[in-house]
Amino acid sequence: MEFNKTNRIIVIFTVSILVTISTHVESRSDSPFSAPAPAPEVMKPIASPANSPAEIYTDSPAASLEAPADSFSPTNPPSEIDIYSPATSPEALVASPEALAESSSAAPSGIKVSSSPRSLLNPPLLSPEIKTICGKTDNPPLCESSVSPLLTPQLKPDTSSVLILAIQASITATKAAMATVEKVDASDCQELYDDAVVNLEEAVNAVKSSDIATVNTNLSAAMTDYSTCNDGFEESGEPNPLADVADKLTKMVSNCLAISTLIK
Ligand SMILES: *[C@@H]1O[C@H](CO)[C@@H](O)[C@H](O)[C@H]1NC(C)=O
Secondary structure (H helix, E strand, C coil), X not given: XXXXXXXXXXXXXXXXXXXXXXXXXXHHHXXXXXXXXXXXXXXXXXXCHHHHHHHHHHHCCCCCCCCCHHHCCCCCCHHHCCCCCHHHCHHHHHHCHHHHHHHHHHCCCCCCCCCCHHHXXXXXXXXXXXXXXXXXXXXXXXXXXXXXXXXXXXCCCCHHHHHHHHHHHHHHHHHHHHHHHHHHCCHHHHHHHHHHHXXXXXXXXXXHCCCHHHHHHHHHHHHHHHHHHHHHHHHHCCCCCCHHHHHHHHXXXXXXXXXXXXXX
């Protein structure tokens, strides 16, 4: 009799603990933005050395575009960081400690062991801030695909930082087009594409000094460079072998202009 009573108390006690824990976990996953609760299972990976990017990001308010890449710990060199993984998205680092904990343990292999439906169904490829900014351009998918290879964990996803990345992507794309431009043997187009690069580089500097009028002038000038090259082919009646290249570059720089109008 005494034994049965003790057993019942143990069972009731155990069940109530389980209910408390599961309710707790449920509420945590329902509200990823709530403050991390002291759930030992979930928080454990946070304290592991492999998780250093989170500490770097949250502990260094000075983190910026120019932050040195060597601020990473040897356990997690930049080359191993997957920019598409939630662990290195600044958004995830700040907002979702449990998503971070889940993904950081799996990050080196790139295999997700997470069983969270939220992160499996809707992986945060780009932070919401960047998606919002690109959403204001005429060509959001091009904006996102231009910017995402240049993202770093230290990036503050504000408008100026995203604009600089979008312009840098345009510079890279214009330089990459030079090989094609040279093959075409239209010397004025070579000069025009060179001038576009100079304009884009000056636009980056103007963003850094918050001179948005100059940003707009230089971005517009780069677009004029591409179209002036196109005009040459149109006037001569020859087919334009740079039509597709110029079209993509024009869209990229047009996206930059749209982003620059968001800066107050
Ligand atoms: C960029 O714009 C500024 C301000 O209008 C202008 O002075 C500068 O010459 C432009 N840069 C280029 C390469 O045209």
